[in-house]
Amino acid sequence: MAKRVEDSALDVYAHLIAASKRKGAARVAALADADVELEKLRAFVRLCREFQLLNLKQHEHIARQLSEVGNLLGAWIKKPDA
Numbered sequence: 001m002a003k004r005v006e007d008s009a010l011d012v013y014a015h016l017i018a019a020s021k022r023k024g025a026a027r028v029a030a031l032a033d034a035d036v037e038l039e040k041l042r043a044f045v046r047l048c049r050e051f052q053l054l055n056l057k058q059h060e061h062i063a064r065q066l067s068e069v070g071n072l073l074g075a076w077i078k079k080p081d082a
Helices: 002-021 024-050 056-078
Strands: none
Touching: 002 024, 002 056, 024 056
16 A cells, blocks of 8 residues: 555646646646545555554644645646736
């Protein structure tokens, strides 16, 4: 499970880097890919909590961080040329 979480987090990061280097439709596509990967990451983190691989405090911290990334990503998706 740790490998899945790590790979997913790195994929989100890679899509964000790609989006920062692209323009127009290619940027929007990279942002959409990052959004999908972020949702997968959230699901993996929830599973980690359910499997008791994370305690409640760890899960809450990670969830807050992922929420902040989601808010920033959502803003960028709304204004991709910003």
